Amino acid sequence: MEIRPLTQAEQKYAYEQSMQIRGQTGSIGVMHGGYKSDREFYSRFYDLNERWKTGEFEEGLQNFLNIVSSDKDGFMRNLDTMREYTSCHPQNAFPAKEGTEYGFRADTEKYAYVMRCNPVKENDNVEIHCYVKEWLDKHISNAEKGIRFINSRYDELFRIEDGEKIVITDIGGEKSEYVCRYIDEYHTEVGNHLYHICQFAEIMERNGSEYAPVEPEPVQTEEKEQGQEEKTEGTLELKTQFGTTENVTLTVNTYVDNNSLYVGMTTAGDGFPEPYCDITVNLLTSVPPYCAFVDTNNMPELEDFLVKNGIAEFTGLMQQSGYCIYPLYLFDAEKMRGLCPDGMAAYEQENGLDKKQGKKEKSR
Numbered sequence: 001m002e003i004r005p006l007t008q009a010e011q012k013y014a015y016e017q018s019m020q021i022r023g024q025t026g027s028i029g030v031m032h033g034g035y036k037s038d039r040e041f042y043s044r045f046y047d048l049n050e051r052w053k054t055g056e057f058e059e060g061l062q063n064f065l066n067i068v069s070s071d072k073d074g075f076m077r078n079l080d081t082m083r084e085y086t087s088c089h090p091q092n093a094f095p096a097k098e099g100t101e102y103g104f105r106a107d108t109e110k111y112a113y114v115m116r117c118n119p120v121k122e123n124d125n126v127e128i129h130c131y132v133k134e135w136l137d138k139h140i141s142n143a144e145k146g147i148r149f150i151n152s153r154y155d156e157l158f159r160i161e162d163g164e165k166i167v168i169t170d171i172g173g174e175k176s177e178y179v180c181r182y183i184d185e186y187h188t189e190v191g192n193h194l195y196h197i198c199q200f201a202e203i204m205e206r207n208g209s210e211y212a213p214v215e216p217e218p219v220q221t222e223e224k225e226q227g228q229e230e231k232t233e234g235t236l237e238l239k240t241q242f243g244t245t246e247n248v249t250l251t252v253n254t255y256v257d258n259n260s261l262y263v264g265m266t267t268a269g270d271g272f273p274e275p276y277c278d279i280t281v282n283l284l285t286s287v288p289p290y291c292a293f294v295d296t297n298n299m300p301e302l303e304d305f306l307v308k309n310g311i312a313e314f315t316g317l318m319q320q321s322g323y324c325i326y327p328l329y330l331f332d333a334e335k336m337r338g339l340c341p342d343g344m345a346a347y348e349q350e351n352g353l354d355k356k357q358g359k360k361e362k363s364r
Helices: 008-014 019-025 055-069 079-087 133-143 197-207 222-230 302-308 333-339 341-350
Strands: 003-005 027-035 041-047 093-096 099-107 111-117 126-132 147-150 156-160 165-169 175-184 187-190 193-196 210-213 236-239 245-254 261-269 272-278 291-294 312-321 324-331
Touching: 003 055, 008 099, 008 111, 008 126, 008 133, 019 027, 019 133, 019 175, 019 187, 055 099, 055 111, 055 126, 111 133, 126 133, 133 175, 147 175, 147 197, 156 210, 187 197, 193 197, 236 302, 245 333, 245 341, 261 291, 291 302, 291 312, 302 312, 302 324, 324 333, 333 341
Parallel strands: none
Antiparallel strands: 003 099, 027 041, 027 126, 093 099, 099 111, 111 126, 147 156, 165 175, 165 210, 175 187, 187 193, 236 245, 245 261, 261 272, 291 324, 312 324
16 A cells, blocks of 8 residues: 655645535545554544445555554654654645644545644644545546636636635625635535535625635735845845745854754744754764755755755765655855854864865865
8 A cells, every 4th residue: 555645636635524525525534543642542433424434445444554553664653753754754744724734645446545644733633534536536636627706697707726715805895715615617615605606606796795816925025025135144035845935044053962064044033033944964974074964854945945045065975864864965165154154163163174265175
């Protein structure tokens, strides 16, 4: 049984669905689980359609649970292993209301098991939503057509993707936003209500209301663009894996146990510097001067950030630690001196390096 990351379209089905979508996707039930202690996993199953809860289905679900919770290499065997595994697999991550969550899917010939877990929560941090595979895949494929919005004369006004929002402006000018879900070509859910697309148009026209798609918020506003010139020297832009942009600065220090290079990142939250992330990780391995392993497992966007800003280059070397594999990067000494003069001075002094050296040290 192959276990893979959820696609973006599949992520929506890792949550509770409406009655209409449950019927469209062949939803069988959902298993809630978590950890009573660090080593004891508990679960409870809620039936949604007993007609599909066959012995074959239950065997597939149990096989899936056995794989992910096996004592040998199951990443869900306890809370610590789940946290370690998810931190090393950012490709499974997606933003959610309760922070970053991680999604997985496993299939048998007839059934699909869609799992979502939140390693930060202590309890009830695992859900497995179970579907008839053929029905789920067909619904997801159909939903790719998007949701049509028309007027009462059946003229198409616009389309949005499944799960996006519309804004309704009533006759008094008050605006309300609603998430919309695809049901079929002629039906959609707007908020918690099911409509035929023509019925929805007629209701809006009768009430004197207008409706339009909610435009995605721009990553960078005009006000921010105008303020770019006011950024302090050494401030860089980080494009995050979630599509946002952060203004960050770098910090340099040494690891206590081996004096190797530490590079961190800070951001100005509410005008005050706050730690944002650790760019490097300490694997207790001897590395050449100005080199460090980069934490691409928690933040895969770091490699692009380092290379595009001319901060570091990949050496071609990798090292595994637990479930994670870390690339070794050579940091540009001159660039780092300009970004973090005090930190670099301390690092070079601690390691007996020539501060006046203008060229990059070459790893051997």
